[in-house]
Amino acid sequence: xxxxxxxxxxxxxxxxxNVTLSCEQNLNHDAMYWYRQDPGQGLRLIYYSQIVxxxxxxxxxxxxSVSREKKESFxxxxxxxxxxxxxxxxxxxxxxxxxEAFFGQGTRLTVV
Amino acid sequence: xxxxxxxxPDLILQEGANSTLRCNFSDSVNNLxxxxxxxxxQLINLFYIPSGTKQNGRLSATTVATERYSLLxxxxxxxxxxxxxxxxxxxGANNLFFGTGTRLTVIx
Numbered sequence: 001x002x003x004x005x006x007x008x009x010x011x012x013x014x015x016x017x018n019v020t021l022s023c024e025q026n027l028n029h030d031a032m033y034w035y036r037q038d039p040g041q042g043l044r045l046i047y048y049s050q051i052v053x054x055x056x057x058x059x060x061x062x063x064x065s066v067s068r069e070k071k072e073s074f075x076x077x078x079x080x081x082x083x084x085x086x087x088x089x090x091x092x093x094x095x096x097x098x099x100e101a102f103f104g105q106g107t108r109l110t111v112v
Numbered sequence: 113x114x115x116x117x118x119x120x121p122d123l124i125l126q127e128g129a130n131s132t133l134r135c136n137f138s139d140s141v142n143n144l145x146x147x148x149x150x151x152x153x154q155l156i157n158l159f160y161i162p163s164g165t166k167q168n169g170r171l172s173a174t175t176v177a178t179e180r181y182s183l184l185x186x187x188x189x190x191x192x193x194x195x196x197x198x199x200x201x202x203x204g205a206n207n208l209f210f211g212t213g214t215r216l217t218v219i220x
Contacts, residue, residue: 031206037153042116042198042210050206058207059113088153097206098142100160106153 003027006091006104012112013078013085021076021107023091031097032074036060037088037106046089049074050097078109086111114139118199118211125189125218133184133214135199143202144175146184149213150195158184158197189218 004025013019025032031050035043045058049068063082068074074093078085088108094101115138125131137144146158159166159173161182166173170189175182186193196215200208 033208040212042212043200043208044210045207048206056206090153090155092208098202098204100143100145100157101200101208102157103147103155108153 004091004093004102004104006089006107008107009105011107011109013109015111016080018077018079019109021078021089021091021109023074023076023104025072025074025091025093025104027093027095027102028071029093029095029102030071031094031101032068033092033094033101034058034064034066034074034076035090035092037090043090046076048097085109113205113207114141114201114203114209116199116201116209116211118197118214120214121212122215123217125216127189127191127218127220129189129218130185130187131189131216133186133197133199133216135182135184135201135211137180137182137199137201137209139180139203140177141180141201142204143208144182145200145208146173146182147198147200148193148195149198155198186216189216191218191220194218 033048034046049055091104147155196213
């Protein structure tokens with residue numbers, strides 16, 4: 001099956017902890033993205049990557065970090081510096097950054 | 113970034129009715145997509161339509177790029193059409209800007 005897989009589906013974090021969200025794609029897409037969605041809102045871009053070993057900050061990158069060591073993987077770390085991390089996180093990919101984007105099923109992160 | 117406005121914010125329809133959702137954007141774009149977010153949160157691709165008209169079953173979309181708007185038409189609505197519909201645009205900055213969505217409820 002081709003697609004984008006995010007894991008876990010639900011994640012609970014204690015205050016002060018770092019957590020890492022996984023995103024894997026087997027679509028052979030060059031571009032990958034992380035978005036955050038808050039209740040009743042649209043999506044906002046956290047980070048994006050056009051090629052391996054390169055990534056750029058989006059609109060709300062503070063408190064987050066990413067890596068892109070492999071074409072198919074783009075993990076997102078939510079650090080303790082992120083003041084309000086409870087949200088729905090969506091990963092996406094597209095062939096080259098200017099074409100149709102496809103999304104994973106999302107990870108719902110809750111701080112307890 | 114580009115401003116994206118969607119209307120109406122909420123829409124309640126009787127099953128079988130037709131509807132039109134609108135997306136206005138503030139700058140020229142090279143990518144415009146319509147998504148349906150289901151109750152579990154997944155974003156389903158409906159249309160990739162930076163310009164022109166496309167149809168897929170009961171759904172169709174039109175983008176008039178020169179006037180900076182797009183329309184999504186839903187005909188003969190079904191309860192499974194319920195959810196939030198998002199419009200997202202990109203001007204070439206590798207960032208899809210999303211509107212705040214139209215929440216559609218179809219009642220039997």
